[in-house]
Structures are given as structure tokens and as C-alpha cells.
Amino acid sequence: MFYREAGQYKTSYAADMAVFPIRQDLIGVLLMLAVAYVAIPMFGSEFFLSSVMIPFLVFSLAAIGLNVLTGYTGLISLGTGAFMGVGAYACYKLTTIFPGVNIIVWIVVSGFFSALVGVLFGIPSLRIKGFYLAVATLAAQFFLQWCFVRIPWLYNYNASGAIEVAQRTLFDIPITGARATPETRYFVLLTIVVVLTWFASNLVHGRIGRAWMAVRDMDIAAELMGIKLLDTKLLAFAVSSFYAGVAGACMMFLWYGGGEASDAFNINQSFNILFMVIIGGLGSLIGSFFGAAFISTLPTVLKFGLPAIGIPLAGATAEHLTHIVVGGLIIFFLIVEPHGLARLWQIGKQKLRMWPFPY
Amino acid sequence: MRAPGDGHGTTAGEVLLAVEGVSLSFGGVKAITDVSFDIRKGEIRAIIGPNGAGKTSMLNVINGFYHPQQGRIAFKGETRKRMRPYVAASQGIARTFQNVALFKGMSTIDNIMAGRTLKMKTGFFWQCLRHGPALNEEIEHRKFVEEIIDFLEIQAIRKMPVGKLPYGLQKRVELGRALAMQPDLLLLDEPMAGMNLEEKEDMSRFIIDVNNQYGTTIALIEHDMGVVMDLSDRVVVLEYGRKIADGTPAEVSADQKVIDAYLGVPH
Known part of the structure; x- marks a missing residue:
């Protein structure tokens, strides 16, 4: 009814190539931004911000990173957790050595360290593909995780071996550390996510994105067309790890506020993010958000939402039940739509465009 | 369609790509043995031969995808050593595939x-x-x-x-x-495989138009002899990785070795 492109004529290639060719899509995105920037901080409780929105945004960023690699370039990686860890530790070291520089700068810069490590472990991808590459990235996961525990320099020789997040400010407002409010942390994180998502969207819609997808769909044809396989794959690794690294830094500094980092960046985390990408939709940025929302927030919603609406759940039962429900839903969604939630979203939009006709 | 071998392009003369004494083998299997031919600027050059004759391998060599053990290839007068597909592409060689x-x-x-x-x-x-x-x-x-x-x-x-x-x-x-x-040189690997007559005619028209309008030199592999005879200026025939004939469509179709290769000879 409202979702029609009727009457919207495109008179230039620029308009036709726009990321949101239908006006309603653009309006929808602006609405979402308004909700994220105004409504959620205004009406959301402290708990909602710090336990639902912040984890969701961190995981979205990591999922976008993995989606660049797995969804767009067709390279499976099981090292996302470790690459996130590289970002977190890089950020920790940087802000310890240069405490005067703004923490937001270091969060972004730590992504470059992660990108460097990602490229290093991406080199085998020229020769090995598919499951074998997954195993090769598993090596990255274990090696880096070993480093996080065994190299005390990385955690400044703390007795606890944990990352300690000191207070850092922006315009005298604390954004990290114990005195930073969830609202500030949320705003900082949201801004990082919005900007990086915009970059990712630009990348995948342009020359570089086409090269990635060409390598994914038919690497021989891509090579014979002059797309350099190694360069393209390494760039995908770099961009992917950059996003993972920034996500990891955000996770430690804006969400956890420090802690036993080596546990946060283990193989489970890598799998978690891979599941987000698969369930959200491979090769779709919006799918990354769907997947992150599904996997990271559903357990919280079930755990705290059910008691809120009068279904009493306590302790261990709740824990077990969330596992069962989330697991069941994952299987359900994969059967209903193996291409992920993003495809369901697309189908829904298509149905709306055609409404009230079936096709 | 044009009359067979109407001389279009054949007089252009200038050699765009020269293949000289190329041999290619995979382990013990000889895919191409000592093949030489050239492709002149502006012509449509057909490479034909029975299945397994080494036609696609030949295109892969021209593309820089396979590296022949012997022989040399010169594109635009430049002899190539070991060359990556990227270099071939940036020099102006484009390609379509047998299986899309x-x-x-x-x-x-x-x-x-x-x-x-x-x-x-x-x-x-x-x-x-x-x-x-x-x-x-x-x-x-x-x-x-x-x-x-x-x-x-x-x-x-x-x-x-x-x-x-x-x-x-x-x-x-x-x-x-x-x-x-x-591209300066367009390689088409069976552009009409699996098409019906109408689609073949459309595709033939496109190939001729590309050749005429953009002046692109074309090398094509095709099994439909009618199409090959109509389209191409010159034809090279391969069998078991060796060149058995080279010339205008009329010359090639009259060649006894070619007829034997396609129809078989009594042993």
C-alpha cells in the first residue's frame, strides 16, 4: 500500500544506482536512524541499552565484517573471535601507551592492526578453499588465543590477565570506564556502527564489491577478466578483520568494560558470529543486523521478557529453555528460508510492492 | 550471412597474435603438440576439431591460464614469457566460456x-x-x-x-x-553450444556486428560447421592436439585430412 515505487522515475544513472532506489527505503532507513538516535535513548531503560542494544550493535559490526569475507567473497573464516581479540588488545595497548589520544581514535585504529593480522592469515586463501580454508583460519583462532593468554605484555602484566578499561573522556564526558553511562557508550557505539555500515555499503556496491562477488561466484572467470585473485581476497580479509577488530575493541571498551578477554574471543565467539551471518543472510548487510539481533538479543529477550509478561522462569530452567528455543528457531528459519532472514525481508518487501495482487 | 570466405579481414595482414610451436602436456597426457598459427588483426578466426582435440586448452594457453612447456606466443608483437591471466586481460584479451x-x-x-x-x-x-x-x-x-x-x-x-x-x-x-x-582479441569458446537455430542466428549476428562495428578480432571455437564456414575468415583445424589444416573455410573443408578427422577413416 505504502511501499510502491510507482511514479518514481529515474532520470540519471546516479539515481538508478543509488543504494536505496525506492524512496520508501530511504525514508525507512532515516526512520530507523531516528529511532536509534532519539527514541531508544529516550525511552529505553539503562538495562535495555547495556544488555540489548550495545551487544546487538557490537555483534552487528562483527557480523558485517564476517559477511564481507564469507558472504561477499565466499571465504569461510572461523577466526573472527580472534580477530576481534586482536582489535581489543591493540586498543588496550594503544590507549595505555598513548593515554592522551582520544579512545575513539584508538578503537578505529585498532581495526588496522586486526586487518594486518587478518591479511597475514588470509594469504593461504589463494591456494585453499572452502572447508580447508576454514581449518586454516582455525589455526589463526588458536594461535592468537594462545598469544592473548601467554604474552603478558599484551595485558600489561596484570596479575589477573584481564584488560582493564581505564576512564577516557570525550569533551570531558566519560565514554569508557566505570563512570561512563550506558547512554554515552551507546551513542559512541551507534555512531561507529552507522559510519562503518555506510562504508561497507559503499564498498559492496562499487568496483571492489563486484570484484569480491566475482571471486565468490566464479574465480576462474574473474581471474581471466583481470581481477587479481590474491589482492581481492586479501583486501576482503583486511576489511573483514578491520570490522572484527573494531567490534572487538568496542566489545571490551564500550560493552564489557574490561574483563577476562581471552574467554570473550574464543572459538565459540567465532561460531556465534558465523551463525549470525548464516541465519541473517550471506551477502547481505541488513542480514548481518538481523542475524546479530536474532542470536545476540533473543536469549536476553527470552530470559527477561518471559518473566516480564507473567511466565515465571527461574535460574537454570531459563538458561536451558533459551538454548532450546533459540536452537529450535534456528532450525526452523533454516528450513523455511535457507538464504537467511535477509531473504525473508526481501520477499516481504516484494509482496508489499505487489499487494493486493499475488504477483 | 556473409558468403564463406569473402575475404573480409584476411587482407588486413597485420598479425595480432602468433602462436609458434606450442606444446602443452599435463603429466603424461599431451594436450597440444607443436601447434603454430596466427591470428590477424580484424579477422574472425575459427578453431575447430573433434572433441578432445585441444581447442579449449589452446584458448587457455592464449589466455595465460596454462603455461605451455614449449613454444612461444606473441601478442601485438610482444613475446610472452610466463604470463598471468591478469596480464593477458590487461593487454586486451577477453574470453567467454564453454560452460557459462x-x-x-x-x-x-x-x-x-x-x-x-x-x-x-x-x-x-x-x-x-x-x-x-x-x-x-x-x-x-x-x-x-x-x-x-x-x-x-x-x-x-x-x-x-x-x-x-x-x-x-x-x-x-x-x-x-x-x-x-x-578487448583487442575476443576468444569465444563454443558461443553457440546448446542453442536452437534462432538463438544461433542471433548470436552469429552479434559476433559479426562486434567484428564489424568495434573492429574486434575474434577467435572462436565452434562445433556447428555451418556457422564456422559462414562466420570465419580463416579456420585452423586441430586433431589429437596437432594442427592438421589451416586456411580459408573453403580450403579447409576440401582438405582430405579434415574430412578423415571428422568422418573417420577405415583402418
Whole structure:
């Protein structure tokens, strides 16, 4: 009814190539931004911000990173957790050595360290593909995780071996550390996510994105067309790890506020993010958000939402039940739509465009 | 269609690609043995032969995808050592495939735009912003791609994912993707395999138009002898990896060795 492109004529290639060719899509995105920037901080409780929105945004960023690699370039990686860890530790070291520089700068810069490590472990991808590459990235996961525990320099020789997040400010407002409010942390994180998502969207819609997808769909044809396989794959690794690294830094500094980092960046985390990408939709940025929302927030919603609406759940039962429900839903969604939630979203939009006709 | 061997292009003379004494083997299997021929500027050159004669291997050698053990290849007078496909592509050799090798998850436009990758120069930074130079470049190349889309008459499918297109159209999109590279030499590996008569006639027309309009030199592998005889200026015939004949379609079709290769000889 409202979702029609009727009457919207495109008179230039620029308009036709726009990321949101239908006006309603653009309006929808602006609405979402308004909700994220105004409504959620205004009406959301402290708990909602710090336990639902912040984890969701961190995981979205990591999922976008993995989606660049797995969804767009067709390279499976099981090292996302470790690459996130590289970002977190890089950020920790940087802000310890240069405490005067703004923490937001270091969060972004730590992504470059992660990108460097990602490229290093991406080199085998020229020769090995598919499951074998997954195993090769598993090596990255274990090696880096070993480093996080065994190299005390990385955690400044703390007795606890944990990352300690000191207070850092922006315009005298604390954004990290114990005195930073969830609202500030949320705003900082949201801004990082919005900007990086915009970059990712630009990348995948342009020359570089086409090269990635060409390598994914038919690497021989891509090579014979002059797309350099190694360069393209390494760039995908770099961009992917950059996003993972920034996500990891955000996770430690804006969400956890420090802690036993080596546990946060283990193989489970890598799998978690891979599941987000698969369930959200491979090769779709919006799918990354769907997947992150599904996997990271559903357990919280079930755990705290059910008691809120009068279904009493306590302790261990709740824990077990969330596992069962989330697991069941994952299987359900994969059967209903193996291409992920993003495809369901697309189908829904298509149905709306055609409404009230079936096709 | 043109009369067979009407001399178009044959007088052009200048050699674009020379293949000299090329041998290629995989382990003990000899795919190509001591083959020499040349492709002249502006002509349509056909490579024919029975199955397994080494035709596709020959194209892969020209592409720089396989490295022959012996012999040399000179493109635009430049002898190539070991060459990567990237170098062949940037020198101006484009290619379509026997089994359609499109990027199935992408739309027709994106597939053809991907063919422009080598011509696009804006760096990573501008690509991130997708404004300024990156957007201008994108629009400029989109214009060129739209010309190809007009030329191949595939306007209606420009936004469709190519995986969903019928086979004949996929072949056409693949030709478009190769044309987007503005190649000097276009290699077509069985452009008409699996097509019906009408589609074959369409494709033949496109090949002739590409040759006439853009002056692109074309080397094609084809099994349909009618098409080969009609389209090509000169034909090289391979059998078991060896060259058994080379000449105009009329000469080749009268050659006893060729007739034997295709019809078989009593032993």
C-alpha cells in the first residue's frame, strides 16, 4: 500500500544506482536512524541499552565484517573471535601507551592492526578453499588465543590477565570506564556502527564489491577478466578483520568494560558470529543486523521478557529453555528460508510492492 | 550471412597474435603438440576439431591460464614469457566460456560492470565514500555498459540475477561481459553450444556486428560447421592436439585430412 515505487522515475544513472532506489527505503532507513538516535535513548531503560542494544550493535559490526569475507567473497573464516581479540588488545595497548589520544581514535585504529593480522592469515586463501580454508583460519583462532593468554605484555602484566578499561573522556564526558553511562557508550557505539555500515555499503556496491562477488561466484572467470585473485581476497580479509577488530575493541571498551578477554574471543565467539551471518543472510548487510539481533538479543529477550509478561522462569530452567528455543528457531528459519532472514525481508518487501495482487 | 570466405579481414595482414610451436602436456597426457598459427588483426578466426582435440586448452594457453612447456606466443608483437591471466586481460584479451561462467549471484548490470574492473581506477578511500571521483567513474562506466546492453538487446533483463536467466540469454550476457573489457582479441569458446537455430542466428549476428562495428578480432571455437564456414575468415583445424589444416573455410573443408578427422577413416 505504502511501499510502491510507482511514479518514481529515474532520470540519471546516479539515481538508478543509488543504494536505496525506492524512496520508501530511504525514508525507512532515516526512520530507523531516528529511532536509534532519539527514541531508544529516550525511552529505553539503562538495562535495555547495556544488555540489548550495545551487544546487538557490537555483534552487528562483527557480523558485517564476517559477511564481507564469507558472504561477499565466499571465504569461510572461523577466526573472527580472534580477530576481534586482536582489535581489543591493540586498543588496550594503544590507549595505555598513548593515554592522551582520544579512545575513539584508538578503537578505529585498532581495526588496522586486526586487518594486518587478518591479511597475514588470509594469504593461504589463494591456494585453499572452502572447508580447508576454514581449518586454516582455525589455526589463526588458536594461535592468537594462545598469544592473548601467554604474552603478558599484551595485558600489561596484570596479575589477573584481564584488560582493564581505564576512564577516557570525550569533551570531558566519560565514554569508557566505570563512570561512563550506558547512554554515552551507546551513542559512541551507534555512531561507529552507522559510519562503518555506510562504508561497507559503499564498498559492496562499487568496483571492489563486484570484484569480491566475482571471486565468490566464479574465480576462474574473474581471474581471466583481470581481477587479481590474491589482492581481492586479501583486501576482503583486511576489511573483514578491520570490522572484527573494531567490534572487538568496542566489545571490551564500550560493552564489557574490561574483563577476562581471552574467554570473550574464543572459538565459540567465532561460531556465534558465523551463525549470525548464516541465519541473517550471506551477502547481505541488513542480514548481518538481523542475524546479530536474532542470536545476540533473543536469549536476553527470552530470559527477561518471559518473566516480564507473567511466565515465571527461574535460574537454570531459563538458561536451558533459551538454548532450546533459540536452537529450535534456528532450525526452523533454516528450513523455511535457507538464504537467511535477509531473504525473508526481501520477499516481504516484494509482496508489499505487489499487494493486493499475488504477483 | 556473409558468403564463406569473402575475404573480409584476411587482407588486413597485420598479425595480432602468433602462436609458434606450442606444446602443452599435463603429466603424461599431451594436450597440444607443436601447434603454430596466427591470428590477424580484424579477422574472425575459427578453431575447430573433434572433441578432445585441444581447442579449449589452446584458448587457455592464449589466455595465460596454462603455461605451455614449449613454444612461444606473441601478442601485438610482444613475446610472452610466463604470463598471468591478469596480464593477458590487461593487454586486451577477453574470453567467454564453454560452460557459462557468469557471476550467478549478481545482476546482469553488475556482471557487465565487473568486466570494466580493469578500467576503473579510483582508490579504496573514494570507494568507501562512493562520492566524488568514485561515483563519477561508476556513472561513466555505467554509460558504456548501457551501450553494450543496447547492442545486445538485453535491456529488459538488466536488473535480473543472471542465475535465473535462460541459457541463451546467459550466453549473451557473458558476451557482454567480455565486450565490456573492450578487448583487442575476443576468444569465444563454443558461443553457440546448446542453442536452437534462432538463438544461433542471433548470436552469429552479434559476433559479426562486434567484428564489424568495434573492429574486434575474434577467435572462436565452434562445433556447428555451418556457422564456422559462414562466420570465419580463416579456420585452423586441430586433431589429437596437432594442427592438421589451416586456411580459408573453403580450403579447409576440401582438405582430405579434415574430412578423415571428422568422418573417420577405415583402418
